[in-house]
Amino acid sequence: MIYRGRGIGTLWEQPASRPPQALADLIGSARASLLTTLDGPASTTELARRHGVTPGAVSQHLAVLRRAGLVSRARAGRLVLYARTELADLLMAQ
Numbered sequence: 001m002i003y004r005g006r007g008i009g010t011l012w013e014q015p016a017s018r019p020p021q022a023l024a025d026l027i028g029s030a031r032a033s034l035l036t037t038l039d040g041p042a043s044t045t046e047l048a049r050r051h052g053v054t055p056g057a058v059s060q061h062l063a064v065l066r067r068a069g070l071v072s073r074a075r076a077g078r079l080v081l082y083a084r085t086e087l088a089d090l091l092m093a094q
Helices: 021-027 029-037 044-051 057-066 088-092
Strands: 069-078 078-085
Touching: 021 029, 021 044, 029 044, 029 088, 044 057, 044 078, 057 069, 078 088
Parallel strands: none
Antiparallel strands: 069 078
């Protein structure tokens, strides 16, 4: 088992880019920000850490985005990873 050093995981992270304003107006700034952050598969806990909110809040937003077809989820061992769908990518490109 390998553990990453504390604090090192965020050392080289780029700050989250801002979501397009039209997308934020459509689905809300919190959900638009989550979609922008999901440039690769991520867990609820990881997204909560990135956004400085509780995992429960992220989970609620992801549930809404999933029902809308904007995110998908897949299990990887004990983790559930969320990723943007093609529909979300198209919506963000507008």
